[in-house]
Amino acid sequence: MRLQATVLDALRRSRCVGLAGPRQCGKSTLAREIARLESATAYFDLEDPASESRLRDPKLALAPLRGLVVIDEIQRRPDLFPLLRVLLDRVPLPAKFLILGSASPQLLRGASESLAGRIEFIEMGGLVLDEAGVDHERRLWQRGGFPLSYLAANDRDSMKWRQAFMQAFVERDLRLLGVDLPPANVRRFLTMVAHYHGQTWNGSEIGRSLQLSHTTVKRYLDLLTGALLIRQLHPWFENVGKRLVKSPKVYVRDSGVLHALLGLEQMEDIEGHPKLGASWEGFALETLFAWHGNTDAYFWGTHGGAELDLCWTTGPRRIGIELKYTSSPAVTKSMRVALEDLRLDQLYVVHPGEGCYPLSDRVSAAGLADMKRILNAG
Numbered sequence: 001m002r003l004q005a006t007v008l009d010a011l012r013r014s015r016c017v018g019l020a021g022p023r024q025c026g027k028s029t030l031a032r033e034i035a036r037l038e039s040a041t042a043y044f045d046l047e048d049p050a051s052e053s054r055l056r057d058p059k060l061a062l063a064p065l066r067g068l069v070v071i072d073e074i075q076r077r078p079d080l081f082p083l084l085r086v087l088l089d090r091v092p093l094p095a096k097f098l099i100l101g102s103a104s105p106q107l108l109r110g111a112s113e114s115l116a117g118r119i120e121f122i123e124m125g126g127l128v129l130d131e132a133g134v135d136h137e138r139r140l141w142q143r144g145g146f147p148l149s150y151l152a153a154n155d156r157d158s159m160k161w162r163q164a165f166m167q168a169f170v171e172r173d174l175r176l177l178g179v180d181l182p183p184a185n186v187r188r189f190l191t192m193v194a195h196y197h198g199q200t201w202n203g204s205e206i207g208r209s210l211q212l213s214h215t216t217v218k219r220y221l222d223l224l225t226g227a228l229l230i231r232q233l234h235p236w237f238e239n240v241g242k243r244l245v246k247s248p249k250v251y252v253r254d255s256g257v258l259h260a261l262l263g264l265e266q267m268e269d270i271e272g273h274p275k276l277g278a279s280w281e282g283f284a285l286e287t288l289f290a291w292h293g294n295t296d297a298y299f300w301g302t303h304g305g306a307e308l309d310l311c312w313t314t315g316p317r318r319i320g321i322e323l324k325y326t327s328s329p330a331v332t333k334s335m336r337v338a339l340e341d342l343r344l345d346q347l348y349v350v351h352p353g354e355g356c357y358p359l360s361d362r363v364s365a366a367g368l369a370d371m372k373r374i375l376n377a378g
């Protein structure tokens with residue numbers, strides 16, 4: 001319902017809306033519901049041979065249409081973008097377009113260049129906490145937000161689905177996005193990133209481990225970020241008289257995919273793994289971004305060891321967020337340094353429990369589920 005309202009609102013003000021998200025995250029289901037609500041005049045699924053056939057002459061097929069037109073898996077037909085630009089510039093405008101793509105706007109270069117100023121992009125992930133329900137937080141964290149993984153009959157079936165998803169992504173989907181990387185190299189790289197999940201990126205070290213140059217490793221990272229599988233969280237830069245960390249942190253965006261890459265099928269496996277805290281940190285991070293967006297969000301760290309998971313500008317306020325997998329959150333020295341150096345209005349220690357309560361001046365503990373209300377309150 002949250003994303004549905006967001007897309008409908010965007011369609012009211014924009015000539016074209018792009019819904020970007022990884023394959024199997026539920027984009028098509030959402031688009032078909034919107035098509036039903038808006039009485040769309042045409043729905044083209046570019047993985048369906050019938051739709052491909054209808055678009056053999058795209059101008060002849062699209063130009064006469066009125067109302068809302070939906071085009072799914074647009075990355076399969078980059079030649080449509082120049083035509084869409086022409087169709088969207090008509091006055092009066094007879095049709096609006098909702099286009100779906102399994103990649104970011106940056107990787108869908110045709111959209112970002114041809115439709116600049118005409119399209120509003122919305123990024124979609126899988127299920128998030130308020131959709132699954134607070135009572136199912138651990139299951140969502142364990143299996144991830146892809147609907148078919150989350151809804152699988154048991155943990156083994158969920159793991160098998162994620163493994164098959166990753167195989168298809170590496171062997172087929174990347175090539176459809178125009179990324180020509182050797183599948184064996186991508187698999188090794190993804191496994192390495194999973195072990196770096198929640199850590200500062202060190203391209204030279206990873207390159208040595210994979211016997212690849214640091215420039216090749218950076219290219220892999222950027223391409224997989226563009227494919228919405230990996231998130232790079234960039235550091236906060238501010239002249240505070242300290243040597244600051246300047247490399248991004250990397251996360252596997254879906255916690256279920258992370259656990260599949262690490263071979264963690266059961267919750268007991270996750271709880272006994274060294275990446276337990278980092279796994280929950282990434283899950284909480286994606287939950288917060290789904291609720292409040294990821295613009296103006298950074299991490300902060302100094303070479304002296306002080307760090308903060310998130311520094312977030314929301315309206316006129318600057319807040320800090322520290323993500324801790326603990327039942328007893330407490331104020332640390334790093335938090336006190338961050339409060340003063342970053343001039344934070346408030347710092348929240350976000351944990352898996354419930355309730356919000358003060359820990360000290362300008363520092364409060366908050367359960368992950370409580371952060372939606374806190375962030376929306378501004």
